[in-house]
Amino acid sequence: MAYMHIGKDFTPPDVPGKVTGRIKYAEDYTREGMVYARLLTSPIPHARVLDIDASAALAMEGVHGILTADDVYPDGEPQSTGLKILTNEPTLVGEPILALAADSEKIAETAIAAISVTFERLPFVTDPLDSLLPDGADAYNGGNTFVFRQGFAQEKWTADQVASMRAGNEPTAEPQQTVEYGDLEASFAASSYVYEGTFTNAGYPHMSMEPRSALAYWEDGKLYLYGGSQSLTAFADGIAGIIGVPKADLVFINEATGGGFGQRARAGSVPVYGVPAKLSQKINRPVMMRVTREEEFTIGGARQGLTGWIKVGFKPDGVMAACDLWIVSDNGGKGGGADAYSAADCISVLYQADAVRFRGTAIGTNTAHRGAQRGPGQNQIAPIISPILDVAADELGISRFDIRKINTPMNGDVGGPQRTPFTSAYMPEALEMAREQFGWDERQSRRRQQNGSKVIGLGIGQGYHNAGRSGMDGIVMMGADGRLKVHNGVGNLGTYSYAAVSRAAAEVLKMPWDRVDIVTGRTDLHLPITSPQDGSNSIFTNTRTFYGAAQDMLAKMKEIAANDLGGAPEDYDISNERVHQIADDSVGMSFGEVAARGMELGGKYTGEAELPEELAEWTQIAADRLAGTGFMGIFHDPRHEGNPPGFTVTCCEIELDKETGKFEILDMIQIAEAGTIMHPKGMDNQLVGGAVWGIGLSALEQHLYDPQNGIPASTGYWQSKVPTYLDCPLKIDTGWVDLPDPENPVGARGVGEPAQGSVSAALTAAITDALDGHIFGASPITTSMILNHIAGTAEEAVELAQNNYRG
Amino acid sequence: MNPKLTRRRFIKGVIASGAAATTTAAWYSATGQERPSGFVERLVRINVNGQVRNVDVEPQETLASTLRYKLGLTGTKLGCNRGECGACTVLVNDVPTYACSVLTHSFKNDRIETVEGLESANGDLHPVQQAFVEELAPQCGYCTPGQVMAAVGLLRENPAPTRDEARHALSGNICRCGSYDSYLDGVMRAAELIG
Incomplete structure (x- = not known):
């Protein structure tokens, strides 16, 4: 289909501001009378605050006041996992206990040092398997796990059960969760090759570039909050509840966000914004809270660590017959997500196994706050399963490409334990595109080729994430100037999806892009609700809403023209910013004229009547405030059917030096299968960015915690090993299938998350290949692990020696 | 000593008047007092983006703090404030420098450039900025000013770098x-625009 905007490159409006430094992040703002907040955080991993003596600090010149958990939660803290604004029951080093505001940060720091906090030290744990021991410490007050709608609980295994899992055996304890489909026993019986082993995925921090600093002040009963988020209205909707301010009285300002990767999508991940909000309310001054890199490490989120056992069976023809997964999740100090379940779901989707069983138990540790991180679960399992496929292929005499083709998801298939049908799935096309563009077949002659101490490894991998939601709202407006205003609450996190999805509205109305304004950046511009911008959903979700809102405006345009110029609405079409008769295009009105006429008529044309009944409360507030101010198109999106997948395929070639344990990525290609491509350069960015994340997952990034004291040792970029330019290939090639999805009006789906998983899968497969098929069963595979393996030193190379918090 | 002439009033007066050549040393001269031992001049002149700026600088103040919080040049970002990420990169005499890890007092006689100083007087973007826009180099954009300044520093020293040279130059x-x-696509495109 020939589009005016879809599939074409453009410059999103925030890009010039990013290269000139003009665009503002939360900490770039100031406010007259602003004072500065600093946090006092827990120095110990698990404690209870018995007493706070701030008298000396409060007596200091320039100190304006403090905020404690007692101020924030006068009726007591919520008895659940999850970060709180402040706490008297810290469960990790660095958790905020109180905040103090002063004329300067220097005074605030000095005053903080004068505060005396009396802690009761409590037992702590940094390894979930240690916590499962009969006498193991519990990370939380009330247990080591949290059961939804039931509360804290204690989960214990026998010492033999823990030792058995550490030794690499299938756990015999009762899991907290079991999900399965198919006949597992029969499927394994039909298998001619069965792999069984243990694996670990290290947790590691999100390390967004912009720390979660925030500015807040109150004016005329309204809270003005400046912060960074992945979402805009969805985040504001949530943070209003956390702070306890009515939605109508919150103005959230968020022009740009310095990275999120899952931990700024939802307000529950950033309750610390409540500190400046509540402190400002208490002392009646604007409060700037600057967050340091060390604080960001603690409260900025981290990927869940997984310790697992996996058994996979393949039939003689290469079909994955069965997969049995048993995973202990490290939920950290504040609870975690459903990564382990998503790992099993991903295997079911990507490899279409006949039978899958997932068993899992989630255990807290007194380590960093865990939460969704780019492809949570899907991307941890990617580097674990990919080498297993390769070894199976070699054992069965099938090519490593073919075993993926044999098991590929495709149109008409279902996936996951719920057996959900895909909205569409063109993975076979993506595999073939990667094979051809990378020259996979031609490169096979170089496989395991030696050059001195260096050896070539080839890897192929696939990535998946559910990539689309529905049920949100869209609003577009137009004034007498005929410019289209897309009221956009998606949020600016750097993917430019907020801009790309706006082009769906421009497409419907055939508007030149320079006649379109994206209204965004602060919620008092009256923006509709969106889904949180996570899970690679934005493109699918918000093209639906903006397309629908523009369709509503288009229908109203035709109604007005027919009413004023004669005929029926269906006798009209649009072109060149005019609505005109199809039979005689000289009979018509400009968009500016029709918008002005709509404003004269009022009612449904200006949002004063006949709004969709299902609008979210947030959208209703925005629509009420916009009513009567312009010509309005408004839409509530109904739910879609099926699973809109985001798929990627990666091929790479590495050269691994057996003397140093290091490797260089010589070539890499990333192919996306994400429906219609909205914005090629934006897609390219997601693919190369995902590749860098995949390299970090496979080879570099991990938490480091001192098990004796529970103190984090990887609070900086260097220690946590975020990939740099020099860790990445000189050039990453990209491509995409570009076939439309039927459940989206422009055929588009998302892709950001699988882009990491497929690279991690391919890179780990390449390392395995270079080492003659040795499966480490771990992410990351560090240089020392490679060297130990080559040297035959089993210390760090054996299963489970690398647990989920240290390498 | 003039009892009405306190150090604080003197500095505030200098800042308010915008006097270009006055320093704290002049205060001691005006009051006839000896400089105390270990004296560190607080009111310093620094050359930022071609303009001489008078700033009240604390002894331990980093250049990033001065730029952001005293001069309002918030394009220079603080990602780590510990010399790891490079988001605060500025040019000092054309050399890319982490502004979070150097003291403002060290640069009284140097030429400091920030991302705000790159555009031409008529508002045209610097070729590196233009190339970064054309290549859609930024994502979240928080590191972008530092990447821009590192690239500008590279291209001044080496106007036609290879991609690998650019990769090493920006690796901080x-x-x-x-x-x-x-970003590397942007650097190579900028080299074309400059060349």
Whole structure:
């Protein structure tokens, strides 16, 4: 289909501001009378605050006041996992206990040092398997796990059960969760090759570039909050509840966000914004809270660590017959997500196994706050399963490409334990595109080729994430100037999806892009609700809403023209910013004229009547405030059917030096299968960015915690090993299938998350290949692990020696 | 000593008047007092983006703090404030420098450039900025000013770098979004625009 905007490159409006430094992040703002907040955080991993003596600090010149958990939660803290604004029951080093505001940060720091906090030290744990021991410490007050709608609980295994899992055996304890489909026993019986082993995925921090600093002040009963988020209205909707301010009285300002990767999508991940909000309310001054890199490490989120056992069976023809997964999740100090379940779901989707069983138990540790991180679960399992496929292929005499083709998801298939049908799935096309563009077949002659101490490894991998939601709202407006205003609450996190999805509205109305304004950046511009911008959903979700809102405006345009110029609405079409008769295009009105006429008529044309009944409360507030101010198109999106997948395929070639344990990525290609491509350069960015994340997952990034004291040792970029330019290939090639999805009006789906998983899968497969098929069963595979393996030193190379918090 | 002439009033007066050549040393001269032992001049002149700026600087103040919080040049970002990420990169005499890890007092006689100083007087973007726009190099954009300044520093020293030379030159700048490939495309495009 020939589009005016879809599939074409453009410059999103925030890009010039990013290269000139003009665009503002939360900490770039100031406010007259602003004072500065600093946090006092827990120095110990698990404690209870018995007493706070701030008298000396409060007596200091320039100190304006403090905020404690007692101020924030006068009726007591919520008895659940999850970060709180402040706490008297810290469960990790660095958790905020109180905040103090002063004329300067220097005074605030000095005053903080004068505060005396009396802690009761409590037992702590940094390894979930240690916590499962009969006498193991519990990370939380009330247990080591949290059961939804039931509360804290204690989960214990026998010492033999823990030792058995550490030794690499299938756990015999009762899991907290079991999900399965198919006949597992029969499927394994039909298998001619069965792999069984243990694996670990290290947790590691999100390390967004912009720390979660925030500015807040109150004016005329309204809270003005400046912060960074992945979402805009969805985040504001949530943070209003956390702070306890009515939605109508919150103005959230968020022009740009310095990275999120899952931990700024939802307000529950950033309750610390409540500190400046509540402190400002208490002392009646604007409060700037600057967050340091060390604080960001603690409260900025981290990927869940997984310790697992996996058994996979393949039939003689290469079909994955069965997969049995048993995973202990490290939920950290504040609870975690459903990564382990998503790992099993991903295997079911990507490899279409006949039978899958997932068993899992989630255990807290007194380590960093865990939460969704780019492809949570899907991307941890990617580097674990990919080498297993390769070894199976070699054992069965099938090519490593073919075993993926044999098991590929495709149109008409279902996936996951719920057996959900895909909205569409063109993975076979993506595999073939990667094979051809990378020259996979031609490169096979170089496989395991030696050059001195260096050896070539080839890897192929696939990535998946559910990539689309529905049920949100869209609003577009137009004034007498005929410019289209897309009221956009998606949020600016750097993917430019907020801009790309706006082009769906421009497409419907055939508007030149320079006649379109994206209204965004602060919620008092009256923006509709969106889904949180996570899970690679934005493109699918918000093209639906903006397309629908523009369709509503288009229908109203035709109604007005027919009413004023004669005929029926269906006798009209649009072109060149005019609505005109199809039979005689000289009979018509400009968009500016029709918008002005709509404003004269009022009612449904200006949002004063006949709004969709299902609008979210947030959208209703925005629509009420916009009513009567312009010509309005408004839409509530109904739910879609099926699973809109985001798929990627990666091929790479590495050269691994057996003397140093290091490797260089010589070539890499990333192919996306994400429906219609909205914005090629934006897609390219997601693919190369995902590749860098995949390299970090496979080879570099991990938490480091001192098990004796529970103190984090990887609070900086260097220690946590975020990939740099020099860790990445000189050039990453990209491509995409570009076939439309039927459940989206422009055929588009998302892709950001699988882009990491497929690279991690391919890179780990390449390392395995270079080492003659040795499966480490771990992410990351560090240089020392490679060297130990080559040297035959089993210390760090054996299963489970690398647990989920240290390498 | 003039009892009405306190140090604080003197400095505030200098700042308010915008006097260009006055320093704290002049205060001691005006009051006839000896400089105390270990004296560190607080009111310093620094050359930022071609303008001489008078700033009240604390002894331990970093250049990044001065730029952001005293001069309002918030294009220079603080990602780590510990010399790891490069988001605060500025040019000092054309050399890329982490502004979070150097003291403002060290640069009284040097030429400091920030991302705000790159555009031409008529508002045209610097070729590096233009190329970064054309290549859609930034993602979240927080590291972008540092990447821009590192690239400008590279191209002044080496106007026609290879991609690998560019990769090494920018390797002190972390991009958590992983936009390295796009930034390198931008540097190579900028080299074409300049060449």
